[in-house]
Amino acid sequence: MLAHTIMLLSLLAAADPTPGQAPAKEPAKPPASRPQASGPAKASEDGQAKPLVPFPHPLITEVLYAVPTGSEGDANGDGARNATGDEFIEIVNPHKRAIDLAGYTLSDKRASEKDKKGHAKSGAVRFTFPKCVLQPGQVVVVFNGFEGKWTGPVGDQLGAPPKGNESFAGALVFDMKNKSERSALANNADWILLSTRGDEPVQLVRWGTVEGTVANCPLIEDAPNAVRSSVQRTSLYGHLESHDQEGDYRFSPGRFENELQRPTIGSATSTTPEREPQPAPAPAKGKPGTKK
Ligand SMILES: [Ca+2]
Numbered sequence: 001m002l003a004h005t006i007m008l009l010s011l012l013a014a015a016d017p018t019p020g021q022a023p024a025k026e027p028a029k030p031p032a033s034r035p036q037a038s039g040p041a042k043a044s045e046d047g048q049a050k051p052l053v054p055f056p057h058p059l060i061t062e063v064l065y066a067v068p069t070g071s072e073g074d075a076n077g078d079g080a081r082n083a084t085g086d087e088f089i090e091i092v093n094p095h096k097r098a099i100d101l102a103g104y105t106l107s108d109k110r111a112s113e114k115d116k117k118g119h120a121k122s123g124a125v126r127f128t129f130p131k132c133v134l135q136p137g138q139v140v141v142v143f144n145g146f147e148g149k150w151t152g153p154v155g156d157q158l159g160a161p162p163k164g165n166e167s168f169a170g171a172l173v174f175d176m177k178n179k180s181e182r183s184a185l186a187n188n189a190d191w192i193l194l195s196t197r198g199d200e201p202v203q204l205v206r207w208g209t210v211e212g213t214v215a216n217c218p219l220i221e222d223a224p225n226a227v228r229s230s231v232q233r234t235s236l237y238g239h240l241e242s243h244d245q246e247g248d249y250r251f252s253p254g255r256f257e258n259e260l261q262r263p264t265i266g267s268a269t270s271t272t273p274e275r276e277p278q279p280a281p282a283p284a285k286g287k288p289g290t291k292k
């Protein structure tokens with residue numbers, strides 16, 4: 001109890017200096033672009049750390065937008081470095097209950113732009129998840145996939161992989177199956193937007209001097225420039241840093257340490273997740289997934 005009180009007090013002190021203690025220098029207010037992830041973990045009223053995104057949303061934990069040159073850039077491990085195909089986004093279920101990724105979309109800035117006729121511009125990155133139950137702490141990696149080759153189970157927009165991929169620490173791996181080299185994240189300035197099946201923004205990770213923003217996005221984070229590595233979250237409640245600050249690895253698709261207990265592999269399809277209310281018809285109840 002005392003520890004919780006101290007933590008809460010320290011959080012309050014960090015976020016809201018008392019008038020008598022003028023901050024040494026302005027501004028006391030954190031940058032608007034990193035409202036939630038630049039400081040310590042938010043605490044709810046009971047003192048428990050809260051995920052950076054509310055239930056039932058997943059959380060982006062790593063982005064490889066600037067693929068390292070040479071063999072060090074072979075993030076999907078197919079033996080060839082591809083500046084487009086080896087890009088990936090890693091996400092996790094940060095909650096204590098299962099969630100369903102169905103309809104969640106990852107997209108870049110290009111995907112938000114339209115040409116004069118109102119059509120989507122070419123070169124966009126956009127991936128919409130199929131039905132995919134994610135247990136607490138379970139990790140997903142979505143590769144760009146351009147010209148990629150795969151070992152082990154890999155899903156796509158039409159279907160989730162039947163199980164985790166041991167080549168990626170047991171994470172569920174998806175392939176965007178991009179057919180154009182131009183459908184890639186821009187190294188100098190771009191973003192990844194996570195949005196719901198109802199097209200509501202959940203999380204925006206951006207880098208470089210990117211123009212524009214996403215209105216009404218509750219979590220906007222500016223990732224550091226990462227020339228020869230990915231950017232990865234320091235913890236489930238932490239901010240995004242260049243991956244090479246954490247050791248010799250330049251990226252770690254599928255590996256994300258967190259405070260949640262990892263579920264037993266194989267239970268992923270056997271638990272019905274709770275879903276936010278949606279207009280779409282509810283799935284049949286009492287129909288457990290096939291056990292393997
Ligand atoms: Ca590769």
Ligand SMILES: [Ca+2]
Nearest residue numbers: 062252253255
């Ligand atoms: Ca990782």
